[in-house]
Amino acid sequence: xxxxxxxxxxxxxxxxxxxxxxxxxxxxxxxxxxxxxxxxxxxxxxxxxxxxxxxxxxxxxxxxxxxxxxxxxxxxxxxxxxxxxxxxxxxxxxxxxxxxxxxxxxxxxxxxxxxxxxxxxxxxxxxxxxxxxxxxxxxxxxxxxxxxxxxxxxxxxxxxxxxxxxxxxxxxxxxxxxxxxxxxxxxxxxxxxxxxxxxxxxxxxxxxxxxxxxxxxxxxxxxxxxxxxxxxxxxxxxxxxxxxxxxxxxxxxxxxxxxxxxxxxxxxxxxxxxxxxxxxxxxxxxxxxxx
Amino acid sequence: xxxxxxxxxxxxxxxxxxxxxxxxxxxxxxxxxxxxxxxxxxxxxxxxxxxxxxxxxxxxxxxxxxxxxxxxxxxxxxxxxxxxxxxxxxxxxxxxxx
Numbered sequence: 123x124x125x126x127x128x129x130x131x132x133x134x135x136x137x138x139x140x141x142x143x144x145x146x147x148x149x150x151x152x153x154x155x156x157x158x159x160x161x162x163x164x165x166x167x168x169x170x171x172x173x174x175x176x177x178x179x180x181x182x183x184x185x186x187x188x189x190x191x192x193x194x195x196x197x198x199x200x201x202x203x204x205x206x207x208x209x210x211x212x213x214x215x216x217x218x219x220x221x222x223x224x225x226x227x228x229x230x231x232x233x234x235x236x237x238x239x240x241x242x243x244x245x246x247x248x249x250x251x252x253x254x255x256x257x258x259x260x261x262x263x264x265x266x267x268x269x270x271x272x273x274x275x276x277x278x279x280x281x282x283x284x285x286x287x288x289x290x291x292x293x294x295x296x297x298x299x300x301x302x303x304x305x306x307x308x309x310x311x312x313x314x315x316x317x318x319x320x321x322x323x324x325x326x327x328x329x330x331x332x333x334x335x336x337x338x339x340x341x342x343x344x345x346x347x348x349x350x351x352x353x354x355x356x357x358x359x360x361x362x363x364x365x366x367x368x369x370x371x372x373x374x375x376x377x378x379x380x381x382x383x384x385x386x387x388x389x390x391x392x393x394x395x396x397x398x399x400x401x402x403x404x405x406x407x408x409x410x411x412x413x
Numbered sequence: 414x415x416x417x418x419x420x421x422x423x424x425x426x427x428x429x430x431x432x433x434x435x436x437x438x439x440x441x442x443x444x445x446x447x448x449x450x451x452x453x454x455x456x457x458x459x460x461x462x463x464x465x466x467x468x469x470x471x472x473x474x475x476x477x478x479x480x481x482x483x484x485x486x487x488x489x490x491x492x493x494x495x496x497x498x499x500x501x502x503x504x505x506x507x508x509x510x511x
Contacts, residue, residue, distance in 0.1 A: 163433065205436055
């Protein structure tokens, strides 16, 4: 049992989820092309957290790296899920917005630059509430500006997932890549339970959560584009594919009529289950995620 | 939250590289290690757990009993145990001595 071929593939694969935010971002670039912008030694950290007795992080949990992916210019913005739940504050939001705007500027002058957002976040950082909300608005408008020229690719790998205001950023992206472990949703399970009661949503029911927010379901109902295994190489190759493809002819968030019609056609008099929603909205993939 | 500072004037070997390791996540911390501006080593700690100055002192006394680099160390800590602190420091040393 000592040789590598005796182990199943998942033992030999390099997990993406297990990497921290910086290592995730670095792993995507062509060798020798990655260059970090406003790194930890620039010490652009949150001025608000220490005032509230919270230890800041030297990069504010937002890692920006520029380089080449599959030979094409790209910038990766990675949120560190372990620091304050990957939350967006004034500094991390400004870093993300500036990175997107620089990519737009380069793209407008002929050097098409794709953006990859590695989102592990609960949304706005509550300690910087209004500044965080403003940051979300800026990030979204910057994504809208860039996606006309070059693709904005969101990756939700897990295990934090992508919730709150940043799920809107995922929603306006050109492409969304998820793993089975990842979750994507506007309101997180605990928020729904708190606001609407445990009868509406039981936040301790993991199977329920993943059946609604999980990667399989999000891809299954067409709210995300690719379901990829937790494997750094497979995720990189999916990203490379979308960088090469360029922006889609119509973005998901532009399909207003399609989505209005879908919602209008739903029969809300009885409980809709995740699998039948997949059948109705996507017509095909109904494997996995059943409960 | 608490700020703690230490000086180790005997650590005088010149260092050329920088290292950044770790994340300010629960039970973990980040270390920024870089060449000192002048002679000796200087440590600045920002920690979310108050009242452990003596433990930090013991960890750094032990660290600088083996390491003599003139470094500036900044730590942002979210409750790392003394063992994790030493491991993160050794990890940073590994990067700057490469």
